[in-house]
């Protein structure tokens with residue numbers, strides 16, 4: 001029996017080291033009883049944007065059903081998957097967790113539909129990117145500390161939160177944006193959180209898709225990643241009912257992706273032999289799926305895109321969501337006195353960005369309620 005324990009104290013030389021952090025925007029004394037990345041993780045868990053993730057969704061709107069994933073459960077799944085792999089690769093588990101928990105903080109209500117709508121509204125004023133918004137949340141928008149705006153997180157956590165960024169925005173971000181211009185890699189912890197996000201969402205969207213009745217097992221059986229495992233499950237458990245067979249299939253899919261990610265990354269790290277966390281940034285991406293499993297994951301993503309995200313029932317909901325976002329944006333820009341007091345003051349300096357921040361911060365149900373309050377004469 002191989003020893004399955006992983007000693008968390010033995011961090012690899014390529015792992016991010018909290019003592020070697022590039023620091024915070026506002027210098028602070030080091031924390032007691034925990035390290036800098038642990039403190040970042042704790043600040044994220046305690047912030048208001050994190051709590052709002054509970055009422056934000058990706059594919060289904062929050063009130064559609066209590067069993068669907070929300071952004072909060074999605075973020076927890078991402079963190080769980082990423083931490084498992086981080087430990088195996090002897091990366092910094094706390095930094096991985098902090099990035100995973102924060103990666104969706106900037107998401108608008110109504111998932112991609114809300115974000116696309118807000119981006120269109122904001123085109124003349126610099127657009128709206130949800131990754132950049134997650135960074136804005138942790139850098140500026142959270143108001144809970146006396147000495148600074150935002151959460152004042154370490155460079156390494158902020159770097160991981162900013163998963164993608166347009167060249168124009170990268171140029172404005174200085175040090176943090178540099179890797180998008182020079183096309184270098186972020187830390188392994190950031191690379192890992194990014195791929196764990198993918199593992200989490202393709203699998204939970206299959207689950208939610210079937211549960212909602214928008215996808216069925218027959219269609220999914222044509223997708224390699226699902227089909228192979230599902231056939232094996234049917235052989236082993238022919239009589240347990242479809243729900244359990246789906247769960248058994250999904251746990252095997254997650255396991256295949258996570259195992260492949262771990263082994264492929266282990267081999268890449270070994271071949272590259274980075275001597276430090278800094279050397280990692282100059283190398284190619286070292287956290288990756290194998291060619292074959294990567295192709296399977298892409299096939300599943302394509303399937304979800306065509307059959308779930310573009311399903312007529314989802315599109316009907318997303319078109320309503322987009323309309324709500326557009327109308328809220330137009331109403332607040334047209335008359336900023338409709339904004340709550342604190343946003344009203346900010347709007348005097350920066351009208352459109354403030355309105356975008358206000359809308360982006362809304363949960364699904366709050367946006368629906370706010371829309372009703374603004375547009376329905378018998379609501380106040």
Ligand code: MG
Pocket residue numbers: 074103104197
């Ligand atoms: Mg995500």
